[in-house]
Amino acid sequence: MKMFLVEEPAQPISKLAIGKPGGGGYSGEWNTVTSLKCLLCNVQPEPTQDLAPLIDSVLLANSAMFQSAVESWELELKPCEHTLTLQQEGEKVPQKALAKCKDCDLNNNLWLCLTCGNLGCGRRQYDGSGGNNHGLEHFQTTGHPVACKLGTITPEGSASIHCYSCDEEVLDENLIDHLSFFGIMSKDLKKTEKTITEMELETNLNLTLSKAVEEGRTLTPKFGPGYTGMENLGNSCYINSVMQVLFSIDTWKDRYAKDEHLKTCRSVDPSLCYFCQISKLGYGLWNGKYSEQRWSEPVETEPGKFTEPEPYQLGVKPQMFKALIGKNHPEFSTNRQQDAYEYFQHFLTTGLRFENAAGLAKEFPGNNFDFKLITKMKCLECGGSKVSSTKANSISLWIPVNDSEDSEALEVDWNKCVSTFSDPVQVEYKCPACCKTTNFTKQFMFETYPEVLVVMMNRFICPDWVPKKLECSVQVPTEPISLENLRYSKAEGETELPEEEEPQPEINAAMLVQLVDMGFSENQAKHALVNTNNSSAEIAAIWFLENIDNPEINQPLESGGANDESVSMLEAMGIPPAYAKIALSKCDGNVERAIDYYFSHQDMMQLEEESGGNLEGDSGPGDFELFGVVTHLGKSVHAGHYVAHIKKEQDWVLYNDIKVAASSDPPLGKGYIYFFKRLR
Numbered sequence: 001m002k003m004f005l006v007e008e009p010a011q012p013i014s015k016l017a018i019g020k021p022g023g024g025g026y027s028g029e030w031n032t033v034t035s036l037k038c039l040l041c042n043v044q045p046e047p048t049q050d051l052a053p054l055i056d057s058v059l060l061a062n063s064a065m066f067q068s069a070v071e072s073w074e075l076e077l078k079p080c081e082h083t084l085t086l087q088q089e090g091e092k093v094p095q096k097a098l099a100k101c102k103d104c105d106l107n108n109n110l111w112l113c114l115t116c117g118n119l120g121c122g123r124r125q126y127d128g129s130g131g132n133n134h135g136l137e138h139f140q141t142t143g144h145p146v147a148c149k150l151g152t153i154t155p156e157g158s159a160s161i162h163c164y165s166c167d168e169e170v171l172d173e174n175l176i177d178h179l180s181f182f183g184i185m186s187k188d189l190k191k192t193e194k195t196i197t198e199m200e201l202e203t204n205l206n207l208t209l210s211k212a213v214e215e216g217r218t219l220t221p222k223f224g225p226g227y228t229g230m231e232n233l234g235n236s237c238y239i240n241s242v243m244q245v246l247f248s249i250d251t252w253k254d255r256y257a258k259d260e261h262l263k264t265c266r267s268v269d270p271s272l273c274y275f276c277q278i279s280k281l282g283y284g285l286w287n288g289k290y291s292e293q294r295w296s297e298p299v300e301t302e303p304g305k306f307t308e309p310e311p312y313q314l315g316v317k318p319q320m321f322k323a324l325i326g327k328n329h330p331e332f333s334t335n336r337q338q339d340a341y342e343y344f345q346h347f348l349t350t351g352l353r354f355e356n357a358a359g360l361a362k363e364f365p366g367n368n369f370d371f372k373l374i375t376k377m378k379c380l381e382c383g384g385s386k387v388s389s390t391k392a393n394s395i396s397l398w399i400p401v402n403d404s405e406d407s408e409a410l411e412v413d414w415n416k417c418v419s420t421f422s423d424p425v426q427v428e429y430k431c432p433a434c435c436k437t438t439n440f441t442k443q444f445m446f447e448t449y450p451e452v453l454v455v456m457m458n459r460f461i462c463p464d465w466v467p468k469k470l471e472c473s474v475q476v477p478t479e480p481i482s483l484e485n486l487r488y489s490k491a492e493g494e495t496e497l498p499e500e501e502e503p504q505p506e507i508n509a510a511m512l513v514q515l516v517d518m519g520f521s522e523n524q525a526k527h528a529l530v531n532t533n534n535s536s537a538e539i540a541a542i543w544f545l546e547n548i549d550n551p552e553i554n555q556p557l558e559s560g561g562a563n564d565e566s567v568s569m570l571e572a573m574g575i576p577p578a579y580a581k582i583a584l585s586k587c588d589g590n591v592e593r594a595i596d597y598y599f600s601h602q603d604m605m606q607l608e609e610e611s612g613g614n615l616e617g618d619s620g621p622g623d624f625e626l627f628g629v630v631t632h633l634g635k636s637v638h639a640g641h642y643v644a645h646i647k648k649e650q651d652w653v654l655y656n657d658i659k660v661a662a663s664s665d666p667p668l669g670k671g672y673i674y675f676f677k678r679l680r
Contacts (some may be wrong), residue, residue, distance in 0.1 A: 111135035115144035129254030151193030219661035223287035229315035229658035257282035274354035284316040315658035372447035393453035410472035445488035475670030628675035
């Protein structure tokens, strides 16, 4: 298929859209001409009647681009239940009352409550801009959900409408009537402030559609294998930044950055083949074909004024990859901005599941993140200790800064952040030796070390139940560091606490008496209450009648674990004993629920057993060196932009979607996810 572009003058971006007139990425109208070509013999035969159905099916097939609707995405506002059921009260608002916030002297960024007519200023931004939160506080006090930004009302009756209950911008189809209730005639007003959509568009343009700029400096672009950018498909920067770091690791490059599978795959639908999509992405990032230097055409910005040609690369478009990894996920299948760390975890789980299905779980390069984490609990009264070991693939650090102290200029010591992970903290816990609840210290340590250590810096906090991002800088070391002091070793003379008894299921005593009085045996009543979560005696009675043929309800209630008889019953159904014990422990010993649990969680239970990683004895040093950083740009916790910095040949390189450039002074202290390689 060949495509010819109809020449049109370049149009400025005027709305929050991708691939549509007035939006980013729109390049005019296309005429298409199709031709038939045999790729095996490299000839172009004439179409025949026999080939007509095949040709039609190819032309009518939806590409991943069309299916995901990414390239033609446009922000679409819709009414919510609160705008559709809005009940208004109060009187007409005097003109002078619309001049400033009811609770302060601010006269811009004012929000009119469409329920009662209260006028409050907008949310406070953490750089001091915005408002004083009086509009939000009015909602929290009254519960009135819908507000209109006063300065955005047009004579046609449109404006920025925000629903505090839904926490998003919405459409009010009856805005003119709702405004007139308070004596406000939209036809007499003039728009004086930017709408929320216009502000988001401006932010996105500054972050993603400019040159490769960092801290005010224009950077030198990089081209060639390993320096290939990834196109932003619409809020997909979180995917791009994570995958760029992963494919800078040798084990990932060696496993996936080659085209052998692409040549031999016999999948009926390659779009659903994990190995096709991950290999296509890796091969595209490393073969250099998509990072060759090109030059942009001059664009007329004003009559007679043209932009200078700029170097650029095509980059890769991970559309099928994004669609496959995000398939059926409530968030990652959408075009909304997501958290990069959450995506990192989701991708590792999804990738391991595909590898396991192919019998290759031990070859999954994500195993290099795995290690054993020790949790040590020590009773402060008797001195006994309880040590447990779990599998982990990352650690999280807190930034020990008060909300009021945070600023962009503040620098926090790296070791103080590490202390939030390793230092003992005091908790209350029931000591099996003291037989009472007392004070314990809880401490995390490494039993083994991973080949690649992932550190998530908790920058997103919620003081006073208001989400905020910490803007301070962390003095992260770029030289090799040792974490050997965080390795667990049993202290001399340390006393182990006895094993805890299996907890007995909680049973409501009053409901138990009710059921016994109704004629149920004590065992029957206990089973019914446990299986209905002590909802009520009536619901428990109904459950009993529905399960009256089950002989187990006449037996004594198990403590919640797996007994030999239950394990044997599951084993007789073909469930391995190890998995049977896990399923029974998850289901309070209930055999029927354990069977359902096993068959619905079978793949993940196998992953825990079959995946690799550094989970055995580890005698090597715990020395690491920083090589990759994923950074969140922007002050808001709800929006922003992700970029990656990767150390290559002793130099740092910025990966900002499709733009790849050398970075002489990267802002590593602002990072969100840090990647350290182990030094051997």
